[in-house]
Amino acid sequence: MDSSPFKSTKWYRSDSTNFIPDRSRPGLTTTAIGAIDLQGAGGNWATVGGRSRGGRRVRRQREKRKGKSVGLRIGTLNVGTMTGKGRELADVMERRQVDILCVQETRWKGSKARSIGAGFKLFYYGVDSKRNGVGVVLKEEFVRNVLEVKRVSDRVMSLKLEIEGVMLNVVSGYAPQVGCELEEKERFWSELDEVMESIPTGERVVIGVDFNGHVGEGNTGDEEVMGKFGVKERNLEGQMVVDFAKRMDMGVVNTYFQKREEHRVTYKSGGRRTQVDYILCR
Numbered sequence: 001m002d003s004s005p006f007k008s009t010k011w012y013r014s015d016s017t018n019f020i021p022d023r024s025r026p027g028l029t030t031t032a033i034g035a036i037d038l039q040g041a042g043g044n045w046a047t048v049g050g051r052s053r054g055g056r057r058v059r060r061q062r063e064k065r066k067g068k069s070v071g072l073r074i075g076t077l078n079v080g081t082m083t084g085k086g087r088e089l090a091d092v093m094e095r096r097q098v099d100i101l102c103v104q105e106t107r108w109k110g111s112k113a114r115s116i117g118a119g120f121k122l123f124y125y126g127v128d129s130k131r132n133g134v135g136v137v138l139k140e141e142f143v144r145n146v147l148e149v150k151r152v153s154d155r156v157m158s159l160k161l162e163i164e165g166v167m168l169n170v171v172s173g174y175a176p177q178v179g180c181e182l183e184e185k186e187r188f189w190s191e192l193d194e195v196m197e198s199i200p201t202g203e204r205v206v207i208g209v210d211f212n213g214h215v216g217e218g219n220t221g222d223e224e225v226m227g228k229f230g231v232k233e234r235n236l237e238g239q240m241v242v243d244f245a246k247r248m249d250m251g252v253v254n255t256y257f258q259k260r261e262e263h264r265v266t267y268k269s270g271g272r273r274t275q276v277d278y279i280l281c282r
Contacts, residue, residue, distance in 0.1 A: 070164050076102040076172070076208025076277050082124070082135070083107065086116035089137065094118045099139045102172035102208025106133035111151050115140075123159060125151035134172045150198075156191040160203075169199050173209035178237060189240065196248050207250070207280040213237025214275060215252060222246075227256030230275060241278065250280040 075098050079085055082103070093101055106124050113123045119140045126133030132154040138146070147167075148160040158171040173192055176184045192209075199205055216234030219226050225245040234242075245252055254275075 072099045072163075073097055074100045074102075074170065074206050074208065074279070076104070076210070076279055078104045078174070078210045078277060080105055081107040082122070082133075086122070087118070090116045090118035090120045093120055093137065093139075099142065100170055100206075101137040102170065103135045103137060104133075104172065104174035104210040105131075106135050107131065108133050108135075113143075113149075123149055123157070125154060125157050127154045132174060134174050136170055136172050150195065152191050152195060153187075155188050156195060158195050167200075167203035169203055169205045171195055171205065171207040171209075173207065173211075175209060175212045175237065177212050178235070189244070192244070193247075205248075205250070205280075205282050208277075209280070210277050211237060211241050212276050213239075213241050215239075215241050215255060215278070219255070225250065226252040230255050245280055248280075248282065250282045253279050253281055 106126055107129055108124055108126045109129045111125045113121055116122050120137050121140055121143050122135050122137045124135030134157050136159050145161040145163050146159055147162055150158045155174045158169055161168045175188050214235050215230045215238040216232060217230045222242050
């Protein structure tokens with residue numbers, strides 16, 4: 001029996017090319033990519049989740065329904081810093097046909113929106129040029145669809161878009177590292193909860209977050225929100241991700257697909273290989 005929260009559609013996997021080095025080297029870091037299919041007014045909306053790493057991506061295919069359909073590819077990426085990487089990021093998005101990208105650790109101070117080239121615009125927020133900062137990059141054609149931008153903190157922000165009559169909320173987040181103070185961690189989760197609770201039930205949500213936690217392999221007892229294809233063992237921070245998914249009725253989509261571990265890893269530094277970046281949706 002399929003225990004995935006995405007029961008109404010089929011999933012498929014296809015290949016593409018790898019483009020991201022690990023974090024111990026210059027350049028961008030490993031990304032998670034998913035796709036969603038929006039069905040316009042008079043039709044239904046189907047969530048599609050996926051994971052991309054090492055030249056592999058996965059997608060769920062919507063059954064044919066009435067109404068205009070718009071397919072989107074959405075990703076999440078810890079950029080380390082946006083300084084000097086704007087055009088590189090835009091080129092990667094163009095090459096990989098990514099429409100919307102959640103970015104973390106931008107390290108840009110301010111509350112603005114700016115073009116980064118190749119037809120992409122970054123909405124960002126940060127309070128310190130040396131740490132944190134989050135953003136959402138949109139393909140220019142979707143900028144006019146933005147109804148609301150919520151810059152909650154330098155760890156959480158969201159955009160609300162209306163596309164073909166469907167309300168889509170995109171949330172970007174950057175969780176505190178394991179060694180951070182408990183108060184800082186609690187503040188992050190409180191902010192994320194508040195954003196989610198402000199979104200009407202009928203609207204769609206995609207979250208791209210560097211959770212700095214591992215949900216781990218296996219899904220016994222958690223089948224309703226995740227698959228069994230994580231990386232290594234779950235830690236406390238990973239359990240918080242799973243608990244959050246249950247609270248918000250979301251699925252951790254990049255745990256549903258069986259791939260070699262090297263294709264599930266999103267953080268590499270020296271000999272350390274982990275999965276900390278996740279896409280959740282409902």
